[in-house]
Amino acid sequence: MDIKVPRGTQDILPSETGKWQVVEELIRETCRMYQYKEIRTPIFEHTELFTRSVGDTTDIVQKEMYTFQDRGDRSLTLRPEGTASAVRAFVEHKMFGYPDQPVKLYYMGPMFRYERQQAGRYRQFVQFGIEAIGSADPAIDAEVISLAMSVYQKAGLKKLKLVINSLGDTESRVAHKEALVNHFEPHIAEFCSDCQNRLQKNPLRILDCKVDRNHPLMATAPSLTDYLNEESAAYFEKVKEYLSLLNIPYEVDPNLVRGLDYYNHTAFEIMSTAEGFGAITTLAGGGRYNGLVEELGGPASPGIGFAMSIERLLLAVEAENNKWADLSTLDVYVIGMGEAAKKKAVELTYELRNNEITAEMDYLDRKIKTQMKSADRLKAKLVLVIGDDELEKQSAMLKDLATGEQQLVPFSTLIEQVKISITTQVEAKEQ
Ligand code: HAM
Secondary structure, eight states, X not given: OOOOOOTTOOOOOHHHHHHHHHHHHHHHHHXXXXXOEEOOOOSEEEHHHHIIIIITTSHIIIIIOOEEEOTTOOEEEEOSOSHHHHHHHHHHTTGGGSSSSSEEEEEEEEEEOOOOOBTTXXXXXXXXXXXXXXXXXXXXXXXXXXXXXXXXXXXTOOOEEEEEEEOOOHHHHHHHHHHHHHHHGGGGGGSOHHHHHHHHHOGGGGGGOSSSTTOHHHHTSOOGGGGOOHHHHHHHHHHHHHHXXXXXXXXXXXXXXXXXXXXEEEEEEEEEOOTTSOSOOEEEEEEEOTTHHHHTTSOOOOEEEEEEEHHHHHHHHHHTTXXXXXXXXXXXXXXXXXXXXXXXXXXXXXXXXXXXXOEEEOSSOOOHHHHHHHHHHTTOSEEEEEOHHHHHTTEEEEEETTTOOEEEEEGGGHHHHHHHHHHHHHHHHHO
16 A cells, blocks of 8 residues: 555654653643643634634745635635634633633644645644733733743753744834835835735735845844834833743844734744754744734733644754653563463453553463563563463462562462552662
């Protein structure tokens, strides 16, 4: 068969899923600490949701969406990101009326973008993201950023860089937009057709253009920082103060504009500075979106959030050469030699599992030596061997694979002894 996974997608094989589960667990635990609650929204949405929120001049909407007509002739799109769906649900379910504001949500699931595949860039990837909707307190900007940093730190990453910027409020942006149009207009013919389209609609996007990034006018373009009005500048100062209070180091980059249209005020990205991480160094991105709830039909409710892909997190862990904790979870490998002992092995394996002890056995009638090799490969903590001799004594030979010690244990106390041996081995390892 020559059917392979579609370009830009990947199978995550059993040897890899352990790491994913560790990360997912760590993320859910962090969200619990910070009191963000999970929301699950559909994988596809009405296309209009993304054109209205992410923005119809962005690369995501113009080039990267998986859009299709369903049989009822509706235009639907596989979600390229999670903020639009979270905000749609916030409006649709009137979460603005919840007594506890801001509403703090998180999501984790596949997103789809038709991008050129390279290391760290996929067409289907898993995003973990959070959204805090209903507060314009700069302290929550710091909370959102600190949650992202905390996830990376718990995953063992040290080589991180946080870059922040302020995109200002509407007034600041209008002033900046005018300055950008004046700057680029006389030479716009030298730019790509996308940039020409962006000039009037959304000149900020020009600064994000991958084609024209080396054009001399890019470096001299008016910076948003110089156009922030007093209120926006004061807000940005407070966000920085809170980050300092939490001892979170950051760099301000006035050129950080982000690739989605809904942002204003705080924008940020977290990069990996690990050598060998590859060309794409952005691990996570996010920012404030104070007009988005209104844009999608709700009452004015300010919001902020971020998203990160799990794939890039795992790549960063690898680039820093961090080892995952021993992901093996097999406690006991049960070996039954001979027909009668085999029956006992089946019974015992079942009993162990019912006692919250992970257990595995052989289903290929292999030799004892081969089964022992399996136990080693599976990193079992203990092996139980039952042959005719043991059966006669109503006992099993319990072998500790860490120390090599063996003891004959009666069936009547076997579960108890297995539990003790596991605990002893785990404690010895931890010391
Ligand atoms: P974004 O910058 O488009 O923002 O994506 C956020 C993160 O998703 C990236 O930093 C990266 O980790 C991951 N990502 C994006 N595209 C790919 C890809 N093709 N392959 C692998 N990973 C990818 C957003 O999506 C916003 N919704 C973030 C946000 C939430 N802003 C406010 N709230």
